[in-house]
Amino acid sequence: MRIAILGTGMVGEALGSKLVALGYEVRMGSRTPDNAKAAAWVRQAGARASQGTFASAAEFAELLFNCTQGSVSLEVLKSVGEAALRGKVLVDVANPLDSSKGMPPVLYTAPDDSLGEQLQRAFPDLRVVKALNTMNCQVMVDPARVPGDHDVFVSGNDAEAKALVTKLLTEGFGWKHVIDLGDITTARGTEAFLPLWLRLWRSLGSGDFNIHVTKR
Amino acid sequence: MRIAILGTGMVGEALGSKLVALGYEVRMGSRTPDNAKAAAWVRQAGARASQGTFASAAEFAELLFNCTQGSVSLEVLKSVGEAALRGKVLVDVANPLDSSKGMPPVLYTAPDDSLGEQLQRAFPDLRVVKALNTMNCQVMVDPARVPGDHDVFVSGNDAEAKALVTKLLTEGFGWKHVIDLGDITTARGTEAFLPLWLRLWRSLGSGDFNIHVTKR
Numbered sequence: 001m002r003i004a005i006l007g008t009g010m011v012g013e014a015l016g017s018k019l020v021a022l023g024y025e026v027r028m029g030s031r032t033p034d035n036a037k038a039a040a041w042v043r044q045a046g047a048r049a050s051q052g053t054f055a056s057a058a059e060f061a062e063l064l065f066n067c068t069q070g071s072v073s074l075e076v077l078k079s080v081g082e083a084a085l086r087g088k089v090l091v092d093v094a095n096p097l098d099s100s101k102g103m104p105p106v107l108y109t110a111p112d113d114s115l116g117e118q119l120q121r122a123f124p125d126l127r128v129v130k131a132l133n134t135m136n137c138q139v140m141v142d143p144a145r146v147p148g149d150h151d152v153f154v155s156g157n158d159a160e161a162k163a164l165v166t167k168l169l170t171e172g173f174g175w176k177h178v179i180d181l182g183d184i185t186t187a188r189g190t191e192a193f194l195p196l197w198l199r200l201w202r203s204l205g206s207g208d209f210n211i212h213v214t215k216r
Numbered sequence: 217m218r219i220a221i222l223g224t225g226m227v228g229e230a231l232g233s234k235l236v237a238l239g240y241e242v243r244m245g246s247r248t249p250d251n252a253k254a255a256a257w258v259r260q261a262g263a264r265a266s267q268g269t270f271a272s273a274a275e276f277a278e279l280l281f282n283c284t285q286g287s288v289s290l291e292v293l294k295s296v297g298e299a300a301l302r303g304k305v306l307v308d309v310a311n312p313l314d315s316s317k318g319m320p321p322v323l324y325t326a327p328d329d330s331l332g333e334q335l336q337r338a339f340p341d342l343r344v345v346k347a348l349n350t351m352n353c354q355v356m357v358d359p360a361r362v363p364g365d366h367d368v369f370v371s372g373n374d375a376e377a378k379a380l381v382t383k384l385l386t387e388g389f390g391w392k393h394v395i396d397l398g399d400i401t402t403a404r405g406t407e408a409f410l411p412l413w414l415r416l417w418r419s420l421g422s423g424d425f426n427i428h429v430t431k432r
Contacts, residue, residue: 111322149430179416192408193408193409199398206432209430213425214366
């Protein structure tokens, strides 16, 4: 399976490197074909890593990770175009956070909407799975970094796409607990967790944490 | 210590009964002095339980629990008046949820605000502690109902008030893990957890769950 990483930030680097280490061919996409951060990542990640425009990465891959900032994600997918996205699976890792008024950033989506839903609405033939947006990128790709039981959530309309992502999360990344919250509207729940995540990060003094749902 | 429960719903009943069982004198407040639900609760809860108006309950007590619906909490405190609230501790258990457009309800506060802050701003001499708003009322008063480690959060500007509430949570209710998130603005974090709580409730098919923060 060939995988695209959309975005050259810390999250894209961490996911791209992990996926290369797992044996996948990974192309990192950015606005320009010769982005310096993507080039540095390719040099470090090795032979299975490549770079290109967002469109080049999307065309190359069957599975895409949206690691762009939430505020530009829709624009990035529009630059790729519907044809290159049709039928593919997009793992939406981004959060709709606005830091323009200072820290901590705030959610900018309406309470009856989410970034995951916005992407799904704009590209009905893309199979959007919201996942991995509730922990920092080191924990995403190495859950054993945090001891004990803790969870990752998936939201999406397509059962086959969620099964594919769940398999990658468990067998690839080593997640022990994947909670399927339901359709893509449940992304409202995980995106709205970010305000609490940001306070926990400040209160605990570290992003190396996660939550576990424990039930009766 | 004398305690007021503002509100006659399930949350008020559960907290009131637990506090009476712990030996406190508890007055349940409502709009009218002879509210039928409060009367039924008093009969069931026993000699240390009484009822009255919101103002009567607030005047009676040193510690208050806001168990009213978030949408009316400010109005209820205004009906009590500043004098009866001055210097007292209010545990704000309510959430700013709007179910007028169907289920699940949505947060109605702005992303840079919270109900806890609204109450604190309106009554600067009241010591507001946001707590217990992230689990159902049976778990609130009986955390051992859910096995394993799980957490309750406190937010507030007054360290002494948070210490009082934390002691009641641990020694009274039996909570093992109380996480102090910081000042009252951190109530934005726990209130914003509700959209995820509501999806977990639906996905798990039960409200008998809670979360535990696990860290490296």
